[in-house]
Amino acid sequence: MTAPCIQSIEARAVNVPLEFPVRTSVGIVDTAPLVLIDLKTNAGIVGRSYVFTYTPLALRATLEMVRSLGSLLTGLPLAPADLDALFSSRLRLIGKTGLNQIACAGLDMAVWDAHAQFLGRPLVEVLGGTRKPIPTYDSHSMDGIELGCQRAERSAKAGFKAIKTKLGHATLEEDIKMIRALRNTVGPNIQILVDYNQGLTVPEAIRRIHVLEAEDLGWIEEPVIQENLRGYAEIRRRTRTPIQMGENWWGPGDMQNALEAGACDLAMPDAMKIGGVTGWMKAAALAQVYGIPMSSHVFEEFSAHLMLVTPTAHIFERMDLAGPILARSVQYENGHAVLDDTPGVGISWNESAVQRYAA
Numbered sequence: 001m002t003a004p005c006i007q008s009i010e011a012r013a014v015n016v017p018l019e020f021p022v023r024t025s026v027g028i029v030d031t032a033p034l035v036l037i038d039l040k041t042n043a044g045i046v047g048r049s050y051v052f053t054y055t056p057l058a059l060r061a062t063l064e065m066v067r068s069l070g071s072l073l074t075g076l077p078l079a080p081a082d083l084d085a086l087f088s089s090r091l092r093l094i095g096k097t098g099l100n101q102i103a104c105a106g107l108d109m110a111v112w113d114a115h116a117q118f119l120g121r122p123l124v125e126v127l128g129g130t131r132k133p134i135p136t137y138d139s140h141s142m143d144g145i146e147l148g149c150q151r152a153e154r155s156a157k158a159g160f161k162a163i164k165t166k167l168g169h170a171t172l173e174e175d176i177k178m179i180r181a182l183r184n185t186v187g188p189n190i191q192i193l194v195d196y197n198q199g200l201t202v203p204e205a206i207r208r209i210h211v212l213e214a215e216d217l218g219w220i221e222e223p224v225i226q227e228n229l230r231g232y233a234e235i236r237r238r239t240r241t242p243i244q245m246g247e248n249w250w251g252p253g254d255m256q257n258a259l260e261a262g263a264c265d266l267a268m269p270d271a272m273k274i275g276g277v278t279g280w281m282k283a284a285a286l287a288q289v290y291g292i293p294m295s296s297h298v299f300e301e302f303s304a305h306l307m308l309v310t311p312t313a314h315i316f317e318r319m320d321l322a323g324p325i326l327a328r329s330v331q332y333e334n335g336h337a338v339l340d341d342t343p344g345v346g347i348s349w350n351e352s353a354v355q356r357y358a359a
Contacts, residue, residue, distance in 0.1 A: 003077040004043035004118060009070030009107070012036045013063045015056055015359040016324050020151070023142040025168020025199030032321040033059040033359065035066055036349065039110035041078060047114025048347040050322055051106040051272050052298065058099065059359055065103040073107065078115045084108060084278045097250040101273060108276030109302055109345075117344040122305065124339065127281070129309040133336035137162035137193060139319040142169075145178060149185040159335035162191035162218060162315060168199035172208050179215045193244075195221035202231040209239040219244040219266055232263035242266050247297040251275050252282040259290045266314065267292045271299040271306060284310040300330040301345045304337045325353045 014034050021030035033056045039047040053062045072090065073083060087104045088096055096104060116123040124131055138155035140148060140163060148165060155163050165182060167175045175194075182192055194217055200208065205223035212220070221244040224231050236243050246268035249255045252275065258264060269283045284306075287294040293314035296303035298321055307313045316337050323329045327348040331338050340346070 003079060003115070004041040004045060005075055005077050006073045007040045007042045009067065009073060010038040010040070011063055011066040011070065012354065013059050013359040014325055014354055014357040015059065016322065016357050018321070020141060020143065024166050024197040025142065026197050029054060031056070034322060034325070035059065035063050035106065036325070036354065037066060037106050037110045039107070039114055041114055043118065045114050045117045047110040047112070047117065047344065048349070049106050049109035049113060049302070051102050052321055053102070056359065062099050062102055065099050066106055069103045070107055078111060078118060080108060080111050080115060080278055083111055101250055101275065105272045105274070105276035105279065108278050109271070112277040113344040113347065120343050122339060122341060122343060123277070123302070123345050124305040124308045127305065127309040131339045131341070132308065133333065133338055134304055134307055134316045136160060136316045136318050136332060136335055136337050137164055137191070139164045139317050140166070142166040145181045148178065149181055152182050152185045156186045156190055158332065160190070160318070161335050162193060164193040164195055166195045166197060168196045172211060175208065176211065176215070179212070179217070183215070191218040193218045193221065196223045198222045198225045200224055202228070202234060205235050206238050209235065209241055213239065213241055217241055221245065221268070222247070229258055229261035229263045232258070233261055236262065236265065244268055244295070246270070247273070249274060252279055252286060255283050255286055259286060259292060264292070266295065268295045268297050270297040271302050277302065277306065280306045281309070284312070287312045300337070301347050304330055304339055305345060325350050325357060
């Protein structure tokens, strides 16, 4: 069966409102600036994906990078491994990181979606896995006690067995007050995870974690700036709560450096920053070698498939960035993500919403 060829790449920019702004210790993300990718083939198949630029300031540059790199693919067959090698070769001197990596990953995901559609199977099955419910945590932000408890109660009623909140208030006492309010809301049987979004120094992280250890937290995520691998190793050496990191690793190389440094107990690659489907599969192999439980970070539509072929799969993150511009979103039942038998990953655009939020 001869693979179809890539006919064209279309990319559009949107800035999508979020139901709940993502408030962190280092700033607020109040919209989701996205680049939407349509990879068209000569067989009539369209592979779709999107990338998230975090700030509208990076939206135009990312859009142009997707278009520029996408132009390299015209006329080439749908062969994800070959295209990954092409990008690595063409970007070797400037570096496959930052906006370059974001664009490559978006194109990689669209290629895999088209490839799975061509084979007539969901992506998880093309990658060698099977569809089954995926344990999921509901991801929240630094919402304050009133809204935070409302969201936590809603999550518990929906069947989620874990929630995540963002910490990093001005004082440790405020962090503790937030955790205890959530615990009073959800009870003892729902795990609470916390994320500092790189907002602490190493000494302050150690001080706070020592106190928070009494609160029975599932993990402490990114307590300090993610490049400080020696700092992470020191925090792990002097504390007991599992340390989570990975959403800011640029490719499997960054992940390997962190694991070799003993920087974390748990890994959370981001499907975009790690390098799309191809990069994720390399990351999953690294996690297996090091025996590190691996979770997902946003990009629900692809991450759900990828978690099901990850040997050390831990827990899936529910955080819907693209819902308002999708014809349908990932479905959840009793705190688990569930996939149907749609070929590929099932992304299709709500075109009226795309036009409404065009940037």
